[in-house]
Amino acid sequence: MLRYIEINDIPSEGYRIDEQIESSLIDIGNEYEITKPICFAVTVEKVKTDVIVKGAVEFSIKQICGLCLESFVLRVKTPFKIEFKPSYLEPDEEERELGKEDLDVIYLRGSVIDLFDVIREQIFLAVPIKPVCKPECLGLCHQCGSNLNIEKCNCSDEKIDPRFSVLTGLKVKN
Numbered sequence: 001m002l003r004y005i006e007i008n009d010i011p012s013e014g015y016r017i018d019e020q021i022e023s024s025l026i027d028i029g030n031e032y033e034i035t036k037p038i039c040f041a042v043t044v045e046k047v048k049t050d051v052i053v054k055g056a057v058e059f060s061i062k063q064i065c066g067l068c069l070e071s072f073v074l075r076v077k078t079p080f081k082i083e084f085k086p087s088y089l090e091p092d093e094e095e096r097e098l099g100k101e102d103l104d105v106i107y108l109r110g111s112v113i114d115l116f117d118v119i120r121e122q123i124f125l126a127v128p129i130k131p132v133c134k135p136e137c138l139g140l141c142h143q144c145g146s147n148l149n150i151e152k153c154n155c156s157d158e159k160i161d162p163r164f165s166v167l168t169g170l171k172v173k174n
Helices: 115-126 162-169
Strands: 004-006 015-021 038-047 050-064 071-086 105-108 112-114
Touching: 038 115, 050 115, 071 115, 112 115
Parallel strands: 071 105
Antiparallel strands: 004 112, 015 038, 038 050, 050 071
């Protein structure tokens, strides 16, 4: 298994890496639980002083639905392309505006790329902020908390402005 890419050892034609690794080898913290080995396929090319790492990471991660709070496993396959440039090419400006093309550039100090760092970053970027178990998830009833995917509750769908809720107990005389 190749974890480190030594820039000086990259052949002119580049090379391809297809690997499957256990999630325990990549430190992603306690917040996430990856349920299967992580698969990745990348090509590594050297273009003048730059190194381009392009490929995809595939993994399955246990999540909690943001609507119904049920646990589910999300399969993710995310493509990526990262350009590594030598640190001496990094702009000296303290504050500068980043363009879209700057977001996939990493300025490298030294001559080694840690492939596991690249994979970890792609996992963090691919995991949704508010995961949903399925597109048609109905979520929880806002009144009684029932999971509407499992059971229909008898709560009223009528929305009453809380400022007028006192008036619901009044009876009108004819």
